[in-house]
Amino acid sequence: MAYFIQQLINGLTLGAIYGLIAIGYTMVYGIIGMINFAHGEIYMIGAFISVITFLVLQSVGMGFVPLVLVVMLIASMLFTSVYGWTIERIAYRPLRRAPRLAALISAIGMSIALQNYVQLTQGARVKALAPIISGGMTLFEQNGFEVRLSYLQIFIIILTMALMAGFSYLIDRTPLGRQQRACEQDRTMAALVGVNVDRTISTTFVMGAALAAVAGMMVTLYYGVVDFFIGFLAGVKAFTAAVLGGIGSLPGAMLGGLLIGLIEAFWSAYFTIEYKDVATFSILVLVLIFRPTGLLGKPEIEKV
Amino acid sequence: MLKIEGVHTFYGQIEALKGVDLHIKQGEIVTLIGANGAGKSTLLMTVFGNPKCRQGRVVYEGQDITGVPAHEIVRLGIAQSPEGRRIFPRMTVYENLQMGALPTDGSTFEEDIREVFDLFPRLEERRNQRGGTLSGGEQQMLAIGRAMMSKPRLLLLDEPSLGLAPLVVRQIFDIIKKINEKGVTVFLVEQNAFHALKLAHRGYVMVNGVITMTGPGQELLANPEIRAAYLEGGH
Numbered sequence: 001m002a003y004f005i006q007q008l009i010n011g012l013t014l015g016a017i018y019g020l021i022a023i024g025y026t027m028v029y030g031i032i033g034m035i036n037f038a039h040g041e042i043y044m045i046g047a048f049i050s051v052i053t054f055l056v057l058q059s060v061g062m063g064f065v066p067l068v069l070v071v072m073l074i075a076s077m078l079f080t081s082v083y084g085w086t087i088e089r090i091a092y093r094p095l096r097r098a099p100r101l102a103a104l105i106s107a108i109g110m111s112i113a114l115q116n117y118v119q120l121t122q123g124a125r126v127k128a129l130a131p132i133i134s135g136g137m138t139l140f141e142q143n144g145f146e147v148r149l150s151y152l153q154i155f156i157i158i159l160t161m162a163l164m165a166g167f168s169y170l171i172d173r174t175p176l177g178r179q180q181r182a183c184e185q186d187r188t189m190a191a192l193v194g195v196n197v198d199r200t201i202s203t204t205f206v207m208g209a210a211l212a213a214v215a216g217m218m219v220t221l222y223y224g225v226v227d228f229f230i231g232f233l234a235g236v237k238a239f240t241a242a243v244l245g246g247i248g249s250l251p252g253a254m255l256g257g258l259l260i261g262l263i264e265a266f267w268s269a270y271f272t273i274e275y276k277d278v279a280t281f282s283i284l285v286l287v288l289i290f291r292p293t294g295l296l297g298k299p300e301i302e303k304v
Numbered sequence: 305m306l307k308i309e310g311v312h313t314f315y316g317q318i319e320a321l322k323g324v325d326l327h328i329k330q331g332e333i334v335t336l337i338g339a340n341g342a343g344k345s346t347l348l349m350t351v352f353g354n355p356k357c358r359q360g361r362v363v364y365e366g367q368d369i370t371g372v373p374a375h376e377i378v379r380l381g382i383a384q385s386p387e388g389r390r391i392f393p394r395m396t397v398y399e400n401l402q403m404g405a406l407p408t409d410g411s412t413f414e415e416d417i418r419e420v421f422d423l424f425p426r427l428e429e430r431r432n433q434r435g436g437t438l439s440g441g442e443q444q445m446l447a448i449g450r451a452m453m454s455k456p457r458l459l460l461l462d463e464p465s466l467g468l469a470p471l472v473v474r475q476i477f478d479i480i481k482k483i484n485e486k487g488v489t490v491f492l493v494e495q496n497a498f499h500a501l502k503l504a505h506r507g508y509v510m511v512n513g514v515i516t517m518t519g520p521g522q523e524l525l526a527n528p529e530i531r532a533a534y535l536e537g538g539h
Binding site: 175178179181182185186188189190191192193194195196197 | 374376383386392399406454
């Protein structure tokens with residue numbers, strides 16, 4: 001039981017991170033019907049920017065942890081948003097009227113370009129980071145097995161929940177969110193009622209990128225290492241999460257992320273850790289075969 | 305108020321509009337009738353620059369709006385209830401109306417929505433229902449209501465009677481008349497020539513992307529050619 005709960009905690013933490021990345025996939029898919037394969041790279045860049053920010057702060061002697069975290073968070077969200085906006089502008093917008101395949105190829109190209117760009121400018125070696133938030137608490141003990149909840153895990157789960165709640169509010173209740181949903185449901189009509197569609201799409205990329213940046217920062221704190229290639233695997237897993245939840249559905253992305261995190265944690269704990277990625281991708285395959293609309297992506301029956 | 309001058313619009317290689325001239329004066333109801341595929345909807349979309357005409361121009365209140373992006377045009381005071389209604393299906397009736405109010409500054413939102421609910425009491429009953437679950441007639445009401453929320457001076461309506469029961473069609477046409485009496489100029493595209501010509505001050509007839517006839521509504525209604533082509537075919 002204790003072991004199970006420990007894995008549950010680990011899985012939720014991991015799932016929170018996947019969920020944040022998955023939101024970016026699902027939103028972009030919702031609004032322009034395209035899988036942004038460069039999204040994983042956005043997350044990787046977010047991780048790098050948080051490392052760089054941390055090192056800069058350290059070099060100027062700033063050691064107050066909450067402030068360091070806030071500055072890291074803001075810096076990575078800000079810079080990564082600029083990347084997100086730019087990518088859409090140069091790689092996708094010119095192809096808005098082109099066949100979907102063209103945009104997809106452009107996305108894959110963008111992904112490769114970004115990976116190599118980071119590899120060239122930051123080096124190919126793994127960057128390590130000393131733990132910033134350490135310590136934790138023992139929840140309970142059973143047969144000599146301690147169930148630990150680290151402060152970092154608390155930080156990740158609470159920040160993710162706050163972001164997801166804020167984000168759901170933004171989409172469901174604000175004029176900006178309404179404009180995004182309008183573009184998602186009928187782009188032509190959205191323009192007819194006065195929505196600046198291009199600007200709304202850009203905003204969507206910026207939002208997705210900012211959330212991916214938070215995920216990138218969390219992973220940096222959680223694992224303490226980053227390299228230029230982390231975006232690929234995390235990206236594909238978050239994509240799996242988005243598909244599992246139902247691509248295009250926001251709550252679906254969050255749910256899918258959590259499920260993928262939990263599956264990975266439990267698979268590693270009870271079966272073989274070497275095959276945890278296989279487990280995740282088998283789910284992708286199964287979902288695509290048996291329930292392509294995902295768990296929450298059931299299309300509404302519409303009268304005409 | 306609106307002038308369409310020598311407009312040619314293409315879909316790829318296909319010329320959908322072959323030099324259309326047409327004008328609408330302030331306060332009028334003008335109708336454009338014609339068979340399926342004549343280019344009527346294309347003309348309405350051309351006013352919004354989507355697709356943009358390859359030749360000719362669209363002038364609104366003296367301003368050339370040919371190259372103005374669609375989302376700016378509605379801010380000039382032109383609203384459209386488009387072909388197929390295009391309700392946002394996964395938004396509630398209320399949210400659809402909120403979307404319609406986007407070009408306004410929002411200060412008169414409560415009065416405007418009151419006005420729409422007075423025109424279409426049914427929409428008020430269904431305010432929290434999703435657009436995609438409404439009946440065809442209700443969707444049409446919502447499409448017109450949404451357009452009215454932007455407080456347009458010119459309202460473009462694309463086949464508001466399509467697929468609706470005769471009773472509902474009558475209702476919709478009565479409301480179009482009411483809207484016009486409030487001072488909104490109406491450009492009505494219709495296949496239902498009988499109702500449209502009866503309601504309109506003037507009419508145009510379009511065949512294969514060309515305007516073939518124009519005149520006061522009553523006059524066109526009495527024209528034997530039009531009777532044969534559009535009225536006695538069971539419309």
